[in-house]
Amino acid sequence: xxxxxxxxxxxxxxxxxxxxxxxxxxxxxxxxxxxxxxxxxxxxxxxxxxxxxxxxxxxxxxxxxxxxxxxxxxxxxxxxxxxxxxxxxxxxxxxxxxxxxxxxxxxxxxxxxxxxxxxxxxxxxxxxxxxxxxxxxxxxxxxxxxxxxxxxxxxxxxxxxxxxxxxxxxxxxxxxxxxxxxxxxxxxxxxxxxxxxxxxxxxxxxxxxxxxxxxxxxxxxxxxxxxxxxxxxxxxxxxxxxxxxxxxxxxxxxxxxxxxx
Amino acid sequence: xxxxxxxxxxxxxxxxxxxxxxxxxxxxxxxxxxxxxxxxxxxxxxxxxxxxxxxxxxxxxxxxxxxxxxxxxxxxxxxxxxxxxxxxxxxxxxxxxxxxxxxxxxxxxxxxxxxxxxxxxxxxxxxxxxxxxxxxxxxxxxxxxxxxxxxxxxxxxxxxxxxxxxxxxxxxxxxxxxxxxxxxxxxxxxxxxxxxxxxxxxxxxxxxxxxxxxxxxxxxxxxxxxxxxxxxxxxxxxxxxxxxxxxxxxxxxxxxxxxxx
Numbered sequence: 071x072x073x074x075x076x077x078x079x080x081x082x083x084x085x086x087x088x089x090x091x092x093x094x095x096x097x098x099x100x101x102x103x104x105x106x107x108x109x110x111x112x113x114x115x116x117x118x119x120x121x122x123x124x125x126x127x128x129x130x131x132x133x134x135x136x137x138x139x140x141x142x143x144x145x146x147x148x149x150x151x152x153x154x155x156x157x158x159x160x161x162x163x164x165x166x167x168x169x170x171x172x173x174x175x176x177x178x179x180x181x182x183x184x185x186x187x188x189x190x191x192x193x194x195x196x197x198x199x200x201x202x203x204x205x206x207x208x209x210x211x212x213x214x215x216x217x218x219x220x221x222x223x224x225x226x227x228x229x230x231x232x233x234x235x236x237x238x239x240x241x242x243x244x245x246x247x248x249x250x251x252x253x254x255x256x257x258x259x260x261x262x263x264x265x266x267x268x269x270x271x272x273x274x275x276x277x278x279x280x281x282x283x284x285x286x287x288x289x290x291x292x293x294x295x296x297x298x299x300x301x302x303x304x305x306x307x308x309x310x311x312x313x314x315x316x317x318x319x320x321x322x323x324x325x326x327x328x329x330x331x
Numbered sequence: 332x333x334x335x336x337x338x339x340x341x342x343x344x345x346x347x348x349x350x351x352x353x354x355x356x357x358x359x360x361x362x363x364x365x366x367x368x369x370x371x372x373x374x375x376x377x378x379x380x381x382x383x384x385x386x387x388x389x390x391x392x393x394x395x396x397x398x399x400x401x402x403x404x405x406x407x408x409x410x411x412x413x414x415x416x417x418x419x420x421x422x423x424x425x426x427x428x429x430x431x432x433x434x435x436x437x438x439x440x441x442x443x444x445x446x447x448x449x450x451x452x453x454x455x456x457x458x459x460x461x462x463x464x465x466x467x468x469x470x471x472x473x474x475x476x477x478x479x480x481x482x483x484x485x486x487x488x489x490x491x492x493x494x495x496x497x498x499x500x501x502x503x504x505x506x507x508x509x510x511x512x513x514x515x516x517x518x519x520x521x522x523x524x525x526x527x528x529x530x531x532x533x534x535x536x537x538x539x540x541x542x543x544x545x546x547x548x549x550x551x552x553x554x555x556x557x558x559x560x561x562x563x564x565x566x567x568x569x570x571x572x573x574x575x576x577x578x579x580x581x582x583x584x585x586x587x588x589x590x591x592x
Contacts, residue, residue: 083344084387092407094414103416126345143415145446146353151412152469153355154404155364162467166457173434185406196427206423208413 083123089113090123091132094143095208103140156183160292161193163326164283167319168195171296174311178203178297181283182218184226185210187234189219192292201276201299211272214253215242217280217305218293220266224257225282225290231257245270265309266293270300279305281316286324294319347384350374352393355404356469364401417444421553422454424587425544428580429456432557435572439464439558442544443479445487446471448495450480453553462537462560472533475514476503478541478566479554481527485518486543486551492518506531526570527554531561540566542577547585555580 081089093104093112104112110120124141127133131146152158161181168179177200182189188210196203205211213219213234223231239248247253260266266280280295294316296308342350354365354373365373371381385402388394392407413419422442429440438461443450449471457464466472474480474495484492500509508514521527527541541556555577557569 082387084348084384085391087345087348088388088391088393088407091411095411123345126343127349130346130349132349143411145415145417145444145451146349147408148412148415148418149451149469149471150352150356150404151409152467154406154409156406157409158467158469169430169433169456172430183406190406190410195430206413206419208410208419210410 086113086115086119086123087127089115090120090127091143091147102138103136103142105140109141156192156292159326160323163322164193164292164294164319167315167322168193168294170318171195171294171311171315172197175296175298175308176200177303177308180205180218180295180297181292182211182216182222182295183292184213184222187213187237189213189216189222189293191218201297203276203297204273212240212242214239214248215246215268215272217266217268217278217295217297220257220260220268221280221282221293221295222290224260224266242272243270243274245274247271263309265313267305267309269305275300277303277305279308279312281309281312282320283316283323284320286328291323344384347374347376347380348388350376351381351384351388352404352408363399364397364403366401370402417453417553420588421544421584424583425454425553425555425580428576428583429454429555431579432456432555432572432576433458436557436559436569437461438564438569441466441479441556441558442553443472443477443483443556444553445474445483448474448498450474450477450483450554452479462558464537464558465534473501473503475500475509476507476529476533478527478529478539478556478558481518481521481529482541482543482554482556483551485521485527503533504531504535506535508532524570526574528566528570530566536561538564538566540569540573542570542573543581544577544584545581547589552584 090109090113093109106121106124109124110117124133128135131144133141134144135141164181171179172195177197179195180191181193182191191205191207191209193207194205213223235250235253241248247256268278276297277300278295278297280293282290283292283294285291296312351370351374354370367382367385370385371378385394389396392405394402395405396402425442432440433456438458440456441452442454443452452466452468452470454468455466474484484495496511496514502509508517529539537558538561539556539558541554543551544553544555546552557573
């Protein structure tokens, strides 16, 4: 596992830098970092090239090397990333409403956007007395099996919807909707009622209710959800609460970004 | 404002990529992004080089170009940054305790770490009925004028402390401690009592109380604070609350990362 790996191909320095940094996604938080060899293997780079670029990224503060020799993503990169519009703007506007939802229900609260056919989780507040949840900030989950995902899919343009449905609907539990026609019916229902429900479709024991978050032009740009223990709570009873918070957040977005392109 | 700028000097591609991405820090959230010319000017790069590298970063998802032609930091970079230990690990562990503090006090709650002689804000929860605060996630504020900063400085090693004091103590209000000896006395008091107070030292109308967050080896790795309206609240009365949350978080950190190097 040194220089020669199947992924290796001639690419520019920028693409190599991106590949090195990408090697760190998918790692669990708080873990031991990556060695130089692991970075090169994941990035598909020869060790010599990797060594030089990792050194430059470390000198620039994009990577940090700890006493045990492992590399981790550096605070300088993190600081830049806080300027991502969705992280800085949307998250900043959403957090007070997410706190309201949490205070009112004591359940898990999540905020997600559509990214490359999946639901990307931007923020979450965990209810300590609620059901444990599989998401974390930065995680991506399938659209058809999650509440936020169903909302994002239901309000995506029809061509995009069909593309995502055509890419396959894998089962995550026995309750996941895997039949395209059943999912189409469900998405129509989401548009009709204005919110989405899931019942143990992603994780056994969890149910959720999700509502669309809109910009000043009424386009759905995100989804907000409550995830609760199934059985203990009927998710449908939480729908008005989530809808109220989603509408309040949408109003704040319209006020904050009146000139959104 | 095209090719020739005073900052330009021969640097490697990695350093140029870092300079381009760094151009986006310091921008207010939710704003209009940067044009190619602005990026090149801030990064000190010729337009041709900048054009090529910005194109490569956009192709790789590290930058995103909107309909109005402005560039913003992309979600792919943001996703990588969520793997920063301090963002993923520390923030994840801290959030429930920050929510507790917020629920108990309805005041602003902040979490910061020491970075390059300043307090870097990792997370904050805003109290909607509390005083407006100047920090945002990713912002850096001076150590000597903030509650979290005084805690981080008080528990930094003495050589580092003197270095930071020697770098100067600019006044942010008439109440900022600008005299080195008075600050040294204050830091000794912070170590003695185990928490820091500020009274309108960074912003008129705001006071704060901050407590140290420790790892499993009892080293101070972060600080947590409440920021309240001065006059309305005596920050000293909030100290036991902040200390309780800081200790609970420190215990969680020791449990989560028993083998921290």
